[in-house]
Each structure stands twice: as C-alpha cells, then as structure tokens.
Amino acid sequence: QRLADDQAEMIASQMSGMKQGLLVFAGIALFVGTFIIANTFTMLVAQRTKELALLRAVGASRRQVTRTVLIEAFVVGVVAAVTGLVAGVGIGAGLRSLMGSLGETVPDGPLVITPGTVGAALAVGVLVTMLAAWLPGRRAAKIPPVAAMSSVHAKASVKSLVLRNTIGALFSAAGVAVVLAATTMSGSDGQAPMGLGACLLIIGVFVLTPLLSRPLIAAAAPVLRLFGVSGKLARQNSVRNPRRTAATASALMIGLTLITGMTVMAGSLQKSIDKMASEAIRADYVVFMANGNALSPDVEKELKETEGVTATSPMRNAAARIGGETEYLTGVDGATFGDLTKLPVEDGAFKVGGDRVVVDEDTAKSRGWTAGSSFTASFEDGKKEKLTVAGVYQANEMMSGIMLDLATLAPHQTDPADMQVMVKTADGTSDATKNRLEQALGSNPAIKVQDKKDISQDIAQMFTMMLNMLYGLLAMAVIVAVLGVINTLAMSVFERSQEIGMLRAIGLDRTGIKRMVRLESLVISLFGGVLGIGLGVFFGWAAGELMASSMATYELVLPWTRMAVFLLLAAAVGVLAALWPARRAARLNMLTAIKSE
Template structure:
C-alpha cells in the first residue's frame, strides 16, 4: 500500500503542484512566526540571565507588582546605608551598590537612537558586561560603551560622547565592553560609568537602584535569601538573581504575546483558505481516477483500503509541504521581522532558533490540514462501486447539492445572522464573533448552491456587456456543472477578500475616530512628545523646564501615563495638571470638574455604568508603589473626550507623584502666549529643545496624525500578510480551472471539433476564471462590510465612532480581485488552447 501511495503521488505530481504550494505557504507563515518569536524570546532569556551571572541575590525597593503590559515598573531608590548594613550581615560575601536608568548616547552631535532601550548603569564588572578593550570607568568624566555601538558609529577609545539622562554631560570613552559572547545587547546602547557619575546623571543624590549581593563561600543562596528577607523586612524586595532575571525576561517577552497571537491567527486564515484548494484538488483527482480506483476495487481492494490510499497521498503531500514550509519559514522570519519593524513593533534579533516544537507544529499543521481537506474526496472514493464505475467511467463532481447540506447551511446562516443582529444591538464582541463564525460556516456549507447561481447571473450580465455570448455561456455552464468545485473556489477568494475589507473598514473607522476625537478635545496648538513612542512616555522633566518660561509660550500642561491593577487586571491611567488642563483642552464632563480632581479619580461614564458606581463612591486601585488604595471618584467624563486623553481613568499629577516612581512626561500640551502666532511659538519651542533629539514638536494636525501612526503600521502589516491569503486563493482559482480542463478534456475536444477556435476556447477558460473571481469579490466585499459595520458599532460602545468605508482602498481590493481572476486563468487557458482535437476526443 505504501508503494502504491508513493507511485500514485508521483504519477500526479504535476496536478498536485499548486496544492503543494498552498500547503507550503501556510506552513511557511506558521513556522516563520514561531521562529521569530522563539528567537526573540531566547534573546530576552540570554540577555537577562547573563546580566546576573556572578550575582547571587538582588535587593530592590519592594513593590506590589513587578511589571504591567510588558513594562517593568520603576522602583524608589534604596537608602545607600543599606549597602554597608547588608555587607555586614552573616553569609554575605560582597554587597555592591548599583544605579540603573536611561542614558542616550550622542556622538559628533548626532543622537544614537536604538530600536530598544538606551541603558545607563554603574560599573560593577559582575553584570555580564566584560571589557574587550581599555579599562573600567573610574573618574567622573569617564564612560565605557558597548563594542557594537562603538563599531556601528566609529567611536574609539579616547573619543568624547555626550550622555543625556536627567542631566547631560560629556564623557571620555575609556573602554569597550561585550555582553557574553556578543558585542552588545540587541537593539540597545549601553553606557557604563562610575557610581557617582550615574547618580549625578540620574539626579539620584546618593540613592541607589539596587544592591547586588554575592554570598560568602560555603553559604547557600537559598538560605541567605531567607535570612535577608527576615532581617531587612518587607520594605526591601529580596530575590535570587535568576528569579529577578526571569521576571525581567517575562516582562519583556509578554510584549511578544500579542504579536505572536495575531500572526498565528492570520496564518490560520491562510491555512483555512488553502484547505479549499486542497479539497478541490483531491475531489477532481478522485473523479478523474474513477476508472483507476474501480480497477483496484475489482482486484480485491476494500473501500477502506481505497480511502487509505487517498489519505496516504494527502499525508505524503502534507509532509512534503511541511518540509518545504519549514525551510521557507526560516527565511520568512526575517521578512516578518522587517514587516514588524516597519509597523513600529520592533522585536530583538539573534541567532535563529528552530525548536523541536516548531518542527512538530509544522508537520502537524501540514499533515492535519491536508488530511481534513482531502477526507471528503477520500470518503467518496471509498464508495465507488467497481461495476458502476467501470460502466460509467466517471464519478462526476456535480454533487454537493444534498438536502442535508442545504438544511445545515441554512440553519447556520440563520443562527449567524441572528447572533450578528443581537451582537450589534447590545454591542457585544463575543456575540459578533460567534455570529461571524456561524455565518461563514453557513456560507461554506451553502457554497455549492449559492456560488454557481452567482456565477451564472454574473455571467449573464457579463455576456450582455461584452457581447461574447458563446464563450461566456459555456463558461457559466462549466461552473454550474461542478458546484462543489466552484463553491469551494469562490469561498476561498471571498474569505480572503472579506478579511482584507474587514481590516480596512474597521481600521479606517477607528483611525477617523481617533483623529476627530483628538481634534475636538485637544485645543493646544503645539504638542511635544517623544519620537520613540515609549509606552509610559519618554520626555525628561527637563523638557518642560526648557520651554515653560519662554516669552512665546503661555501654558504648558503635562500628561503622564501609568499602570495599575484592577482586581488583577492591568489598566492604564492618565495623570494631568488640573490647574492648566482647561487651557489646552475642551472636554465634556458629565459630572464634576477637572479642576477639582485633587487626590481622587475621574472615570468615564461607561466605566461608571459598568461598575455601578458614581461620584462619591470609591474605586479600589492597586499601585506598584503603594499597594491597594480606595480612591474617591470625583467626576465622570464623556467617553469620547476621554479617548483624546488616552485612558478611561484620570488622576492629578500630585497623586501620580505619590503613587508612582516614574517621572517621565508623555505629552506636553502647549498654548502660545497671547499675541504670539503658532508658527512663532513652535519655532521658539523647537529652538529651546535643540540638543534633545528624541523630542518631537508637532502642531495640532500633525499630533492628531501621529495618534494613528502605530495603528497605520499595524494595519499595513495585517493587510500585507492577508495578501498571502489572496495569493493562495489565486492559486486555488488556477488549480481549479486547470483541473477542470483535465476533467473536461473530451468536452473541450468536442467543442473544438464543432468549430470553436483556439482563441474562443482560451476566452472561455479565462472567462470562467474571471466569473469565479467576480463572485468571490462580491461575496467577500458584502460579508466584509456588513460584519465590519457591526464590529465598529461594538467598538464604539455607544460612543462617537462612525463607520468609514475607504473607497480608494476598496477600489484597490476590487482591482486586485479582478486581476487575480485574469491572471489565474492565463495558464489554464493556454493549456486548453494547445489541446489536439482528435487526442482530446479519444480521452475517456
């Protein structure tokens, strides 16, 4: 049986080529995603593990939680006296004070802005950094940088670089370091200075960030950890260095979770669409090989053995596609990283990691998807009667209009429409998701009924427009006679286009809402932000200090962001200055006033309704620095205006200083002084901020546009990836039309014999391909727009978010679909045109 399967597969390898390509593309996407994330995770693990290679225990200020949304929380400085206290404790070999923070490197007047962090830390010689050249920093004017940065920017020993932190200072490079075996950390610049220099740059006074502890000889780390916890109390976090490194790595890796999930979901869509192609291929092959399979049955093969032979071919094909997809996936990981970089979601690079799990997933995906897609054809093959098959010579592919399929599809469609209606009415995402899934499943079930009818009517319209009645009529008839094949091909294209349309419409609607909400609520004419897009903001306090006293500036109001825990769920908040926020915004308060914020919290009207609370009630908020506090609700803000301020929770800057250690501003909203024009004020602000390369000064329009920059990048990434599904759908049309030629060889020979020219035959085949593409376009666009409209309503949650249909983008989608139809029919039409009449007529 195994040899038979191999011979059958090799005998039909030409017909399986496009199916193999579809499997390969789907597996490539899955493998590329897993390799990309595994490589990035390994980089994080190595980075944080190596950072504490010689350190046994790390002491830091205690916090309620370590990280939120992939960002480690900042901690208060430790009392420097704790170092000597710790060093004197039994079992402690050494206690080394450490200062850590952010320090941008500037060389030859140009800022070195990496994709990742700009690290500033005090020299210990124990944190994974090893000298490659020069000496450790000792003097107040000395710095050591990583060798990777030095090589990339032509910095050598003795050069002077500027380090920009809370203060700026010019330092002389006295050494170059590596990190483990590498020349530096991925996508990171590193500046190491003496302890006092780091304290001065970060304005810590004599405070320290942490204490690295090395256990005395003969002392177990676990025992010393417990002793230190008992001695130092709950105000100090005592953790083994490997636990600290693991927590830091987990925080960094958590940001990859969304990326991995999104990419795998898109890969799943590609595989589902590819499954239609596979199902079509095996259905047509079984039909064409009816006589061959009948001979096997007549020779004694059971139906189960015939079915096993077909599934065996599918297994071989799936394994071959998985192997090819794995190889291509290693290359695709690089392409995905480039797409993510373009979308603003940088992931670290490192040695490629191809895990055993990835290989198993690739094999399972390739084989399982292929087997499931081929199962229907295999089951039909098992039912072939030797006598009937030998007599009729063909099984036919005109089936698929069964009563059970029609009832099942109608029920699913009805359930889907009902769930979508309910979900749209109550603005429920789960209901909309379930409704969409049921609708799509119903359409798939009804595809052999709906798609041929759609192609027939479209063909009639096309015939009336073009005047080519005979070729178009024969193309319509060809599609109608193979409803299952036509239905699967139309659905593959329709689903891929529906996804593209859905993403385009939802993206355009959210983009429009973000921009209009910002324009309406933010009245500040100038906005100062970090160009690096840090989650919690990247403006040093010195940024505000440089511009607040300018004659051209009237009001400067700060915004800061922070994370807090809400019954274990991480949420974000915005801190603002109640005294100045009214000068730069125009927000609608449902109850209370921004100026009365004080030590309370203002929440959105929707949050108040969901929680069943109002002004005068308390909201339990857990902060890393203070643990859980009962914060009074002092006001309710309009939902849409809150979006302009980025979160559903607003607190004062005074409260922020009490609850958070972070001191970075996220945004400065600037209003020019009376009598000063906006261009004059903006020019003055830009001049004052010269030398701060990561600061971006924007007018209101540019700031509103910037609000959607990250969204635009994500949408571009998703759309680019979704075009892979369109490519697979195109392969499906090509494959279907090509296999239909094999199936209809005698028919094509007969129409040529009665006078059809080669040109007319080619036109007929191309028209059939085009009709399938138009049907897929119309169905996909309809489903995409209808579902996106409901999802936009749910996203709005009663707010001011209106459906926006990007006509230019959808026109481009339509053009792509029509181009797909034209291109998909070229190769099959050329092959059909080459058929010899007598040879074709003799085909059975």
C-alpha cells in the same frame, strides 16, 4: 546571570506574542489550502471514477476504496510536509542573514530547530492533507459500480444538496444571530461571541456557496454575452460543477473577507480618533517625548515662559492606593486644564483644584462614586489625603482616570515626570509658532511638538503601517488561493479535453478557447471577491458596533476606493491564474482530444 535570565525571560515573552500572531496568519493560509487539497482530490477521484468502480466490481469494499485515497493523501502530505519544513528552515536562516546585512542587531548563536517544530510541521502537513482528502474518498466509495462505470462524472444527489443547503442555512443564520447579539454587548464581553459568530457565518457561507454561485454568476450573464460564444460557454462551465466552483471561490473569499474587514475597522478607527482629538483637545499643541518616555517638569516651565504662550498644563501620572487597590492618578494644572480640553461632563462640574478631583464615568461606576462623593487616597510617600469628586466626565482613548490638581499631587512626589504638556498660544497654530516652541526647547529632536493635524497624521501613519503588515501576511492566503484557481482550471481543462476538441472541430478558434477559459476563471474569482468583500464589510461593521460601546466618537467609514481595488485584485487573480490553463487548452490537438476517454 540574574540579569541575563531576566532579559531572556522578557525576550521569550515578547517573541511569544509575535509567534502567536504569525501562527494565526499561517493558520489562515493553511485553512485556505485545505479547500484546494479537497478540491484537487475531488477532481482526481472524479477522473478515476471508472477505475474505482472496476475495483468495486472485482470485490474491493468501500473501506478499501476510501483507504486507497487516504494512503495517497498520506504520501502527498509527507512529501509536502518535509518540503515545507526544509524550506521553512532555509527561510529562517536566510532571514537571519538578511537582518544582519541590513544592520539589525542579531545575537550570535546556533540555528535552533526544536523537535517540536519538526513534529508539528510533519503532523500538520499529513493530517491536513488526509483530512481534506477524507470526504472525496468517502464520496467515491459510495458510488455504485454500475452507475460509475457508465458515467464519467458522478452527480450529487438531490438529497445531499438539500442536506448541504439546510446545514449551510442553519450555520449562517446562527452566525448572523450571534454576531448581532455580540454587537449589543460592551467591550471585551462581546469579543468571544463575535469570534464564534464570525466562524459560524464563514462556515455557513462556505457550505452555501454552491447554492449562491448560480444566481451571482447568472448576474454576470449580460456582460459575458458581449464576448459571444466564449462568454456563454464560460458562464455554463462556471456553474456546471457548483461544488468545485464553491471550493475554488471560497479560498479567495476568506482572504478578502479578512483584508476587507481589517481595512474597514482601521479606516473607521482612524476617523474616530481624528474626531476625538479635534473634539476633546482645545490646546493648540501637545508636547511629548518621541520615544514615549516621560518629560522633565522643566519642559512645562520653559513653555510657559515662551513668547505667545497663554496657557499650559502638564499631564502627570502617579500611583496611589484607594480602598486597598492601586489606582493611577493624573495630575494637571487645575486653573488651565479646563480651557485646554473639552470633556463632556456626565455629573457635577469639571472643576479641579485643592481637594476636588474629576473622575471618568467607568471608574466612578465601578467604585460607586457620584458628584460629591469622597474617598481617601494614599500617595507614594505614604501620606493620605481626603479627596472629593467634583464631576464625572466621559472618558476617551486619549484621556481617562482620576484627575487632580498638581499643587495637590506634587508635594507627595520625589521624582516627578510628565507624560505630555498641552499648550495654548495667542496666535493659534502656525509654522512660526511651532518653530518658536521647538527653539524654546533647544530644537531637541527627542521632543515632539504637534498640533491636532500632526497627531492625526501620526495616527494615520500608524494604521497604514499596521495594515501593510497585515496585507503582507494575508498575501499568503491570497497566493494559495491563486494556486487553487490555477489548479482547478488545469484539472478542468484536462477532464474537458474531449469537449474542447469538439469545440475546436466545429469552428471555435484558439483565441475563442483561451477567452472561454479566462472568462471562466474571471467569473469564479469575482464571485469569491464579491462574497469576501460583502462578508468583510459586515464583520467590519459588527466589530465597529462592539467598539462603539466604549468609543463615543466611533463612526463607520467604508473605504470604497480600497474595496474597488480589492475587487480589481480578485479580477487580476482570475486573469493571471488562467494564463497557463488557457494556453494549454488552446494548444490541444483537436483530433487527439476527441478520441480521448
């Protein structure tokens, strides 16, 4: 029972991290969806401006008008939340069956649906919808009845636009300042400020998007002119309602910001670790267990006796008490380790042997050690030895800590095991040499023999797998953004029915109408894509500067090919999202459309 309880606690802890990660991506998709809900209610309220004005004229107060919109949002939110809850439970049950059919071990037991899950789903669905609808409802209630009854569209006042642009500029400036300040900090100290600055900047850019839409969309004018009247009308329609364009483009912008930022960081980290491996390791091969477990010391003995091997050194971890605190020591072959690695020395010399050890700069700084300092280490067998710091070296992600000679460490260990073994050969790296080493170890598939190229490929594969998982999760946000573009265009076509009918009447054919709607969608999507990629590169650079403080080999790598793919993805989103609205616009009866209110 104790074992079962311990395992249940361990599994719950592991699943907690996964649950938090999935909730983050769900939150991103929900955040993007908020823009679409707000945009939808803004358009619905604009279409009912005369109706709401009539209510005001016959005595309805502003609060009552706002309340009608919020009650509508409440009903929509309840329906959406219940639908989402049922769909989510169904997907959970389906995934469980799918995993079982794929051969994954899934424990038996009932499908668990907790009251917290039901409550959270309903609360989030209703609150997000009502929150997104509150501003459009409030804006509708502020329209004077006479002005609203005389105009279908209520234009934003100069005062409101100036206030919006001022707030956006302040948020953006504060975000950039905080992010730049975070890049000067070290390690974990800068993570919280970096996150705060990123949030402020994204909010600021979102608020400023209506202002940014005009110059950026105007930059596409030369290309749109190639499509004649349809291109000119598409450009004018794109900037006709900057707030609507901003809300539509912002949904796509957020998804591409995250995707681009993560791609920049992953590519830069991969390049940096490749560089670190090539600079820090002089050994031809590194031998370790494929499953991450420790190696038997017999492996190093077999390798040392293999034909063509000129030097070997294991790396063995062992815990010790130093100054009342637990510290992990790394045992190495003092005679050969210096020839198998190349670690920059900050103080003293890289000499390991007897009571001499080398220490990485962070450990030395935290303990106040320099070359020549002495300390007492208490080993696992209870015995103590006085050790002297011969040198302080620059650590990296692959090698760090206190290194001492195995001859000093081994007598204190009862069950020694190596993390890995570094090997130097007379002939360097080749397929024949690698095969010879593998055969010496019994061609055991559990033991990996890798050169620096293999290590780099493993790292690349790991980053690629991680990125693909992130792309899959962020695809939710992109799908929601696509629905937002479709929604905006469909509503826009509906409210411009009379205008489209007039264009058809004066000679613009159905193909021209379709082209106009498609180009409008393409411009809005590319606008969001350019903003997203630009912000993603900035955040990727800033996060890299923060990591560079603890990774000397860090180098910014801009994935131009992938960024071009992301821009094409934004364009594809625009084209696909416009298919149904463009077809609907082209099929409008011109006479019926002209007569419509």
